[in-house]
Amino acid sequence: MTGANEVREPLLLVEHLTMRFGGLTAVHDLSFDAYSREITAIIGPNGAGKTTVFNCLTGFYKPSVGRLMMLVNGEGLLLERMDGFRIVRQAGIARTFQNMRLFAGMTVLENLIVAQHNLLMSASAFSVAGLFGLPRYRSAERAAVERARHWLDKIGLIERADWPAGALPYGAQRRLEIARALCTGPALLCLDEPAAGLNPRESAELNELLLAIRVEERIAILLIEHDMSVVMGISDHIIVLDYGRKIADGPPAAVRVDPNVIKAYLGEDELEKLPKTSAADLHIRR
Amino acid sequence: MKTAASGLAVLKEALATLDWSALLKDAVIAALVATLLALPLVGFQTYDIGGGALGIRTHFDWVATAAAAVFAGRLALRLQQRLRRGGERRGETLFARLGTWGNRRALPITLVGIAFAVALPFLPFSSRYLIDLGTTVLIYVMLGWGLNVVVGLAGLLDLGYVAFYAVGAYTFALLARDLGLTFWQALPFSGLVAASFGVILGFPVLRLRGDYLAIVTLGFGEIIRIVLLNWSPVTGGPNGISDIPRPSFFGLPFARSAPEGATTFHQFFGLEFSPAQRVTYIYFVILALALVTNLFTSRLRRLPIGRAWEALREDEVACRALGINPTNVKLSAFGIGAMLGGFAGCFFATRQGFISPESFTFIESATILAIVVLGGMGSQMGVVLAALLLVTLPEFGRAFAEFRMLIFGAAMVAIMVWRPRGLLAHREPSLRLHARRSAAL
Numbered sequence: 001m002t003g004a005n006e007v008r009e010p011l012l013l014v015e016h017l018t019m020r021f022g023g024l025t026a027v028h029d030l031s032f033d034a035y036s037r038e039i040t041a042i043i044g045p046n047g048a049g050k051t052t053v054f055n056c057l058t059g060f061y062k063p064s065v066g067r068l069m070m071l072v073n074g075e076g077l078l079l080e081r082m083d084g085f086r087i088v089r090q091a092g093i094a095r096t097f098q099n100m101r102l103f104a105g106m107t108v109l110e111n112l113i114v115a116q117h118n119l120l121m122s123a124s125a126f127s128v129a130g131l132f133g134l135p136r137y138r139s140a141e142r143a144a145v146e147r148a149r150h151w152l153d154k155i156g157l158i159e160r161a162d163w164p165a166g167a168l169p170y171g172a173q174r175r176l177e178i179a180r181a182l183c184t185g186p187a188l189l190c191l192d193e194p195a196a197g198l199n200p201r202e203s204a205e206l207n208e209l210l211l212a213i214r215v216e217e218r219i220a221i222l223l224i225e226h227d228m229s230v231v232m233g234i235s236d237h238i239i240v241l242d243y244g245r246k247i248a249d250g251p252p253a254a255v256r257v258d259p260n261v262i263k264a265y266l267g268e269d270e271l272e273k274l275p276k277t278s279a280a281d282l283h284i285r286r
Numbered sequence: 287m288k289t290a291a292s293g294l295a296v297l298k299e300a301l302a303t304l305d306w307s308a309l310l311k312d313a314v315i316a317a318l319v320a321t322l323l324a325l326p327l328v329g330f331q332t333y334d335i336g337g338g339a340l341g342i343r344t345h346f347d348w349v350a351t352a353a354a355a356v357f358a359g360r361l362a363l364r365l366q367q368r369l370r371r372g373g374e375r376r377g378e379t380l381f382a383r384l385g386t387w388g389n390r391r392a393l394p395i396t397l398v399g400i401a402f403a404v405a406l407p408f409l410p411f412s413s414r415y416l417i418d419l420g421t422t423v424l425i426y427v428m429l430g431w432g433l434n435v436v437v438g439l440a441g442l443l444d445l446g447y448v449a450f451y452a453v454g455a456y457t458f459a460l461l462a463r464d465l466g467l468t469f470w471q472a473l474p475f476s477g478l479v480a481a482s483f484g485v486i487l488g489f490p491v492l493r494l495r496g497d498y499l500a501i502v503t504l505g506f507g508e509i510i511r512i513v514l515l516n517w518s519p520v521t522g523g524p525n526g527i528s529d530i531p532r533p534s535f536f537g538l539p540f541a542r543s544a545p546e547g548a549t550t551f552h553q554f555f556g557l558e559f560s561p562a563q564r565v566t567y568i569y570f571v572i573l574a575l576a577l578v579t580n581l582f583t584s585r586l587r588r589l590p591i592g593r594a595w596e597a598l599r600e601d602e603v604a605c606r607a608l609g610i611n612p613t614n615v616k617l618s619a620f621g622i623g624a625m626l627g628g629f630a631g632c633f634f635a636t637r638q639g640f641i642s643p644e645s646f647t648f649i650e651s652a653t654i655l656a657i658v659v660l661g662g663m664g665s666q667m668g669v670v671l672a673a674l675l676l677v678t679l680p681e682f683g684r685a686f687a688e689f690r691m692l693i694f695g696a697a698m699v700a701i702m703v704w705r706p707r708g709l710l711a712h713r714e715p716s717l718r719l720h721a722r723r724s725a726a727l
Contacts, residue, residue, distance in 0.1 A: 059606075060607075088608060095607050101607070103604065107718075118609050121590045124590055164713075181608075
């Protein structure tokens with residue numbers, strides 16, 4: 001969906017990523033690129049290693065082999081060498097989780113303010129300036145609340161800003177988790193099944209939100225998703241994994257009719273019976 | 287009232303549908319268990335019959351009373367639970383109402399509370415005993431607020447908090463004995479040394495959570511106590527350290543007669559000497575320390591560091607994904623909690639004038655933790671209420687002599703049955719986008 005005249009700039013380069021857990025190889029020799037201002041989707045059957053890729057990218061796992069490079073201002077940062085909690089700040093990669101991890105007891109607004117912790121922490125001079133309520137800290141806090149308000153407005157939760165996050169309906173919690181990741185000011189937003197458990201209307205709203213993030217905020221998105229309407233509708237670029245290996249990589253139109261992809265989702269026998277099926281028509285069990 | 291009438295109808299209906307035989311069976315079983323327990327514990331008492339021999343006295347009537355009380359209590363509890371099931375509503379019990387009322391009127395209540403605390407020594411019914419009791423309550427309030435940072439906010443279950451209390455107390459005692467430092471000079475060092483011990487404890491337990499963390503902190507508390515007990519050349523072992531200096535009022539000591547070239551408090555102000563002056567002064571010192579602790583911790587809660595503590599309690603993985611360094615957050619919680627415990631310990635040493643490892647046993651940790659949990663995790667006001675209850679209840683129970691721990695235990699059970707999340711379990715957001723609405727939960 002990127003305009004033809006716009007040059008694709010690579011943002012994330014994954015080279016020969018392999019992740020082994022004991023004798024099990026969850027991801028095998030995976031290479032792909034994600035481009036700035038694009039939505040890249042990673043799809044594949046259950047257990048294909050999608051979430052493992054995410055956990056390697058965001059520092060929760062150290063890859064067994066491979067190089068993960070994030071380009072920040074033209075400079076390459078090697079993610080596999082960084083502490084997990086530094087990846088957000090230095091490489092600008094924020095993520096959400098498959099089974100949401102909100103701070104349920106804290107309010108919606110507080111969730112978004114915690115996401116700006118590092119910024120506020122340095123503004124409060126490690127709490128000293130904050131303790132005495134110096135103007136420097138106060139203005140930083142005001143700016144943080146403004147940023148939170150901006151995203152609350154986008155996800156339609158401004159009215160419920162002071163609710164405990166755990167009291168929100170499921171779909172709203174999903175949106176809040178995305179907003180929380182965005183409050184860290186990322187260059188790349190990694191979403192792990194953001195449409196899981198959403199009804200068709202909420203799913204359509206999510207599509208709009210993701211497109212708005214890409215177009216208005218110019219943030220690249222890396223997406224794991226089972227919901228084909230989301231994947232096919234908004235992705236610029238799809239990577240298909242099966243048993244930890246990449247079996248297809250390309251624009252949605254090409255991936256949709258790729259025989260390898262159809263085979264992976266349906267199995268070889270069924271493929272012979274249904275020769276004209278395309279991946280997008282298949283209902284994939286979560 | 288309309289609601290009262292409909293409530294009565296609901297009650298009648300609920301009573302009609304009750305399964306009485308099951309209820310009675312349940313109560314009888316509870317009474318049997320109580321009899322079994324009470325028989326050896328209450329049923330027999332040994333007494334001296336002269337010549338060093340012991341006789342035995344039986345108290346089967348007490349056993350019967352215990353069984354009857356448990357039978358009635360269990361039945362009442364079950365009945366209450368069944369009857370509430372129809373129209374169960376939170377906020378019906380006394381404490382819930384008290385809690386919401388307290389949150390609406392937080393500021394005036396706080397001001398009245400502080401005013402009362404300040405006026406206490408000058409009230410007509412005040413006595414030395416009452417001021418002493420107030421001092422003890424305030425020590426526990428301060429300890430509760432300190433532990434609240436670790437347990438209530440950061441969610442790190444610490445069963446060895448008394449270790450930091452002990453470190454603070456011994457730091458002051460040693461500095462006074464060996465270097466001749468006064469209370470006010472030693473106070474910052476007590477906090478500092480305790481904070482370093484907090485960080486030292488923090489490092490090995492960074493990866494632990496919940497039960498495992500509780501066990502390690504419990505062990506740490508015991509290590510400190512046993513070291514104090516056995517390192518006799520420095521700590522005096524079981525004999526402890528005595529003659530710890532009392533705090534002075536800007537350099538004016540509270541003594542009958544001043545040492546060479548010094549003025550005492552009563553001489554300087556031209557007052558009659560009275561030992562009550564020192565007791566009252568000590569009371570005001572702990573009141574000030576406790577209020578500063580409260581100001582400090584409630585301020586921290588509204589800062590990024592406090593929100594990071596709470597976020598850590600809620601979800602550590604999400605914290606890391608948001609770029610928060612969990613190591614720093616945990617160590618800061620342990621360090622600051624320990625520092626406040628150290629200040630309290632320093633005060634304890636100067637108040638008692640004598641410390642020994644006996645003052646820092648596990649039961650102290652348990653009491654402080656009970657104060658935090660009973661008060662409602664993270665609630666500043668709850669800590670005050672719980673400390674008042676936990677310290678004064680055994681005192682009021684003195685009239686019942688050997689039954690006072692029983693009454694204390696019963697009160698604890700009652701609170702946990704009716705308010706399982708603590709007396710004042712309400713979390714006030716650290717900041718709001720909209721002004722508070724009256725209907726807000």
